[in-house]
Amino acid sequence: MRRARLWRTLTPWLFLAAPLTLLIVFTYAPVANMLAYSFTDWDGVSPELTYTGPDNYVEIFTRPELFQVFFVSGYYLAASAVQIGLALYFATILSFNVRFRNLFKGILFFPYLINGVAIGFVFLYFFQDGGTLDSVLALFGHESDRTWLGSPTSANISLASVSVWRYTGLNFVLFLGAIQSIPGELYEAAELDGANRWHQFRFIIAPGIRPVLSLSVILSISGSLSVFEIPYIMTGGATGTETFVIQTVKLAFQFNKTGLASAAAVVLLLIILAVTWLQRRLVPDDRVDLV
Amino acid sequence: MTTPATTTTATPVLRRRVARTLTYLSLVGASAVVLLPLLVVVLTSLKTERQMADDSGALTLPDSFLNLGNYATAFRDGEMLTAFGNTAFILFFAITGTVLIGSMAAYAIDRFAFRFRKPVVALFLVATLVPGVTTQVATFQIVDSLGMFDTLWAPIALYMGTDIVSIYIFLQFMRSIPVSLDESARLDGANAFTIYRKVIFPLLKPAIATVVIVKGITVYNDFYIPFLYLPSDDRGVISTSLFRFKGPFGAHWETISAGAILVVLPTLIAFLLLQRFIYNGFTRGATK
Numbered sequence: 055m056r057r058a059r060l061w062r063t064l065t066p067w068l069f070l071a072a073p074l075t076l077l078i079v080f081t082y083a084p085v086a087n088m089l090a091y092s093f094t095d096w097d098g099v100s101p102e103l104t105y106t107g108p109d110n111y112v113e114i115f116t117r118p119e120l121f122q123v124f125f126v127s128g129y130y131l132a133a134s135a136v137q138i139g140l141a142l143y144f145a146t147i148l149s150f151n152v153r154f155r156n157l158f159k160g161i162l163f164f165p166y167l168i169n170g171v172a173i174g175f176v177f178l179y180f181f182q183d184g185g186t187l188d189s190v191l192a193l194f195g196h197e198s199d200r201t202w203l204g205s206p207t208s209a210n211i212s213l214a215s216v217s218v219w220r221y222t223g224l225n226f227v228l229f230l231g232a233i234q235s236i237p238g239e240l241y242e243a244a245e246l247d248g249a250n251r252w253h254q255f256r257f258i259i260a261p262g263i264r265p266v267l268s269l270s271v272i273l274s275i276s277g278s279l280s281v282f283e284i285p286y287i288m289t290g291g292a293t294g295t296e297t298f299v300i301q302t303v304k305l306a307f308q309f310n311k312t313g314l315a316s317a318a319a320v321v322l323l324l325i326i327l328a329v330t331w332l333q334r335r336l337v338p339d340d341r342v343d344l345v
Numbered sequence: 346m347t348t349p350a351t352t353t354t355a356t357p358v359l360r361r362r363v364a365r366t367l368t369y370l371s372l373v374g375a376s377a378v379v380l381l382p383l384l385v386v387v388l389t390s391l392k393t394e395r396q397m398a399d400d401s402g403a404l405t406l407p408d409s410f411l412n413l414g415n416y417a418t419a420f421r422d423g424e425m426l427t428a429f430g431n432t433a434f435i436l437f438f439a440i441t442g443t444v445l446i447g448s449m450a451a452y453a454i455d456r457f458a459f460r461f462r463k464p465v466v467a468l469f470l471v472a473t474l475v476p477g478v479t480t481q482v483a484t485f486q487i488v489d490s491l492g493m494f495d496t497l498w499a500p501i502a503l504y505m506g507t508d509i510v511s512i513y514i515f516l517q518f519m520r521s522i523p524v525s526l527d528e529s530a531r532l533d534g535a536n537a538f539t540i541y542r543k544v545i546f547p548l549l550k551p552a553i554a555t556v557v558i559v560k561g562i563t564v565y566n567d568f569y570i571p572f573l574y575l576p577s578d579d580r581g582v583i584s585t586s587l588f589r590f591k592g593p594f595g596a597h598w599e600t601i602s603a604g605a606i607l608v609v610l611p612t613l614i615a616f617l618l619l620q621r622f623i624y625n626g627f628t629r630g631a632t633k
Contacts, residue, residue: 063460065537069453070465073446073512080484080506081472088483098486144375147368160620161376167612167623169566171587172605176386179403179598186385189403219379224627231628251364280478283568287588299478306482307573319479330474 085323091316098312110317120318123298126210127278130297133214134274138267140218141225146255149233159230163223170220174287177216206294213285213295220284221277225270232263272333276326298322383609390415390602397599415603422593423604427579428586435497435582436564439504443511443560444553451515452541456527473509481573488574499574500582504564511556514629518552519545558619558626565612583608 092110096103114120144162148155165173180186181202191197203209240258249257260267282299285291291300298318306315389397391407393414419425453459454466484503485494493499522545530540568584575585587608594600616623 066453066457066459066462069449069457069537069541073450074465074468076446076502076506077468077472077509079487080503081475081480082468083487084480084483085475087486088480091483098482140375144372147372152368152372156620158372158376159624160616161379163624164613164616165379166627167562167566167616169584169587169608169612170568171584172608175587175590175601175605176382179386179389179602180382182403182598184402186382186403189385190381192402193404219382227624227627231624276476280476282478287568302482303573306485312482312486315482319482323475323479326476326479327474 088316088319088323091313092320093317094313096313097310098306099310103313106313110314111321113314114318114321120301123296123301124279126295126297127281129210129214130217130278130281131275133218134271134278137218137222138225138270138274141222141229141270142267144222145226145229145233146259149230149259159227163227165220166223166227168220170283171287173216173220174284177212177219177284178288181212203289203293209289209293209295213288216284216288217281221274228266228270229263232266233259236262268333268336272330275329279322279325386602386605389598390606392599394597394599397597415599416607419590419600419604419607423586423590423600424578424581425583425586425604425607428581428583431497431575431580432565432582435500435504436561438501439564440557440560442501442505443508444556446505447508447511447515447556448546448549448553449541450512451519452545454512455516455519456524456545469509469512472507477507478569481569485573493574495575495577495580497575497580500564500567500570503570503574504560504567508560511560514555514559515549515552517629518549522548554622555626555629558623562612562623 093105093107094103095106095109144158148159152158182188183201187202200208202212236258241254244254244258280299281297282303285295285297286300286303289295291297291304296304299322302315302318302322305311305318385403388405388407389403391410391412393408393412396405396408450469454462454469488494488499488503491502493502526544526548527540530544535543566584568588571580571582571585572588575582578589581589587604590601590604594604
């Protein structure tokens, strides 16, 4: 009898053993270690490390070249706004009857599925001297002699537009899914009341997809702060395109400054947590129905 | 556009027609923006070295559409066979692991009332807030100390361990499976493991399909984890092997383009075959 009861209490834990172990080993232990490293001068290799207190944090906020990577995020934030706007527009028009709807849907979404390295190469060629962009501009009689990835501003704008190209499709599909879950009678009723497309968008679609919209906003903020792939593949962080994650990876794995890199990662984590918390406060109807 | 025009006066009809034209123009424009960079790379991959050198511009057509030499070079010298092999190995184990682990966790959380259930759920929940990129510096030390650095097991373990989204997908779906099924199986003498294996797991099929697709695409395309954990040449996955084209092939855009197309092609085929499931997978996977 007691054995049976023991088994009963043990059973759920047997199912949870593997997932919990992985969760702790690969998520919580790293976070704890990262906090600990961030107060040391560890190089990641030697057995010696000294406790340095908040020195690493002071360094991050006082050395302008370390802090300036945050300004690069600004380009990606602006790009996210464009991306969400475009996604919203296309999701709205494609949720109504349009010819070749599935074809357009597929074309818009497909970039999201493409390998990041392949995208990096496609757009390196795109922005090359005499590459795709220059050739297209020449077609329209515009001979350009600028190097698109040559100056910090134009390089960052170019890279941020690649991220619009890549991620608009995801937002678009999320919005489309949300719009389609709005009951169709609502539009018919609105149309009988004389509502035009804009009214329908403003009063039916926009409120209907608010949770997904706010989720997209938060995803794009944390995404803009943690950009890595495209700039790393395309420019390696040169000409002022270094992002926060590129810098952290370089600090940790090239310059062996594990302590400083950990502090940087903690700062990023805190910012993202703050943003998430703020979003939860501002949009409380975004329910978490896990339990 | 769903209902016929209610008025027959000229202006609204005209206005509607203009709106329609603008709608289609914007759709065609967007499609061009999406497709053009890709199409040009396809064209480039079919050009010979000579044609690339004559400076005729990116938009010219290749001399022959059957010039597949660059693909052969990319495949052979870029060691794409090893790359596809390693990727397939990682995909298989990471996906199997994610499905088993995710469904087991969801089963335990949804079907059992046990002590510390809420804290356990909270542990999984809070973990979603920690973006993987931020913790890699510290994760690296753990992977290294487990002796997994530069083995294919490192990415496999990381993909399985950080996948909380799939637990959510399973959990969501599990709620729609009536508990009475479990109960009747229990009356027939089945224990919890038999119920999980014979009743729950088979019924989870749609959720499993979603997880396999979302996970598969993520793993196939990931660059960050293999880049950090698999530095050896013979442990390249498709992302890192393609990335290495930057060195030896330098400015040989015809070869780099062929490599990129080789990597994108499987995605395109999978997308065309599984379109509907992929859309569903992403709407389900990402909103949770």
